[in-house]
Amino acid sequence: MTDDVAAGTDLSLERIELAARVIDPVFRDTPQYIDEQLCAALGRQVIVKVETANPIRSFKGRGTDYLIGQLEPGRHPVCVSTGNFGQGVAYAARRRSLPATVFTPTGTSPSKLDRIRALGAEVISIDSDPRAAAAEFVAHSPSRLLVKDGGDPRIAEGAATIAVELFSTYRPDTLVVPVGDGALITGIARWAKAVAPTTRIIGICAAGAPAMLHSWHARTPRQAPATTIAEGLAITTPIPESLNRMLPLIDDLLEIPDAPLLDAMRLAARTLGLLLEPSGAVGLAALTTLPIPGTTVATILTGSNLRTEHLHHLN
Structure with a gap:
């Protein structure tokens, strides 16, 4: 194992190895196969890593369980989410008998909100600026902790356990990863660059949510509106810490x-x-339509919390 990128990131291989041992087994050792x-449909060998067969139907449970598992008793995690991250926070908090509050933008998928509530978290929907509302909510109590997806490195390190599992079996030429806030791709790339440095790591943003793509090219955060069916990728304001991790770790960033x-x-x-769900299918869509290099490629199917109205598109 090499570690040539260690100086360019705050993500730790040792903490990734720890996460692979301590996060809830229900999120670990997910199916990966050809x-x-x-x-045949994509015209080359494709490895899929399926992150949908768990209680929250997405990969978000890995990072949230790792982070919240390290909080001291009595803390009250608070987050902003369009659904899947909120489910992860709610699940991990309930597992440890902690309260949790999830701020969501108006228009978030009702089925995702129902699942967050079913996991025991309080849901607060905000019309204008859920991030500001969450920050104000946290400021009123010392027990409350604002958990930012893409902020705390432990979220990316938990997501990196996907790469620990994938690269224990496969060495793809290219790994295609959906990019929203960047926690998933930075965690995966941190591990991949150490154990399989010749594998190209390519991120895919939604064209209707170009903030991270613009930030990647500018090498500094850039805001942009988001209008896309890929709710999990609908980032309007990239987190600087996440962008800074991406810059030395990923090989390219494209949009679809x-x-x-x-x-x-x-x-x-x-x-x-x-x-x-649309965000979960981003890697397959990229392999279908974008010039992704490699004879053997891999991608992560990140979530299956689709809206009811998306079902008719499957006919």
């Missing part, structure tokens, strides 16, 4: 419009028998 029908996401959802249902 499906012949999918390979919404229409191929719907096609990729149908492809996953037809070949893999899996229901994916």
